[in-house]
């Protein structure tokens with residue numbers, strides 16, 4: 001991709017009272033620092049997708065997302081840098097004051113809203129298909145950027161970690177939505193650790209979806225946890241916000257409220273409950289999503 005990325009992303013040892021008390025070694029793979037606009041798992045997923053499009057001379061790309069989508073935001077930025085025309089099919093009405101969509105427009109993305117019903121069906125709906133037909137030369141990247149090439153890009157997280165002077169982790173921990181990032185880890189030849197995926201969604205299909213995407217590789221290493229979704233996708237409450245504030249103050253590491261705040265809450269809660277044996281080495285993969293913090297502030301102000 002034609003951007004100035006920070007790679008390998010830093011692997012940071014975390015100091016926190018609870019970790020000390022329980023004798024747990026926690027490292028955070030700071031993929032949120034890869035780039036200020038194209039960061040986290042979005043960078044990993046888009047890297048080979050956009051490189052391939054460019055090499056094939058495809059200069060238009062269509063993808064899908066909600067009003068505060070990290071994927072849509074990163075795609076808009078990556079396409080602007082790569083000089084590809086991005087078209088975002090957006091769930092529900094378009095509020096162009098929302099900071100995510102405002103940025104996308106400024107970055108040159110064409111935004112087209114569709115009804116929630118059509119969005120659910122994606123290419124199978126007439127409404128969406130008509131939009132796709134308007135751009136016959138465009139490639140379509142799925143929601144969340146999850147496809148085979150995305151998995152390949154995610155696998156590079158492990159290639160980077162293996163070069164670090166730390167013991168082989170007992171666990172990798174990360175947040176899950178479509179399951180693509182977790183599947184990318186499972187699909188890697190370099191995986192020798194358990195992987196705990198904290199679902200940010202209420203749905204119970206995630207395990208099945210991850211294994212489908214990963215072609216059932218390393219199934220025995222996968223643990224999907226559904227206990228920390230806080231009511232479902234993009235739902236939050238005061239307890240979650242207080243946790244994020246407290247974690248950020250203690251570690252200086254920012255967390256979003258849709259994915260990483262929930263997954264880190266889950267991890268810390270399991271540590272508190274002695275889920276991990278003393279001396280365990282855990283690598284938490286920070287998947288980014290920090291642009292969503294502006295969306296949270298925007299929503300909170302709207303509710304006031």
Ligand SMILES: Cc1ncc(COP(=O)(O)O)c(C=O)c1O
Pocket residue numbers: 040041070071144146175176177178179180181182256259260287288289290
């Ligand atoms: C910041 C962030 N973290 C985690 C995820 C979940 O990743 P995946 O959809 O690959 O499971 C997403 C959404 O894709 C995301 O935007």
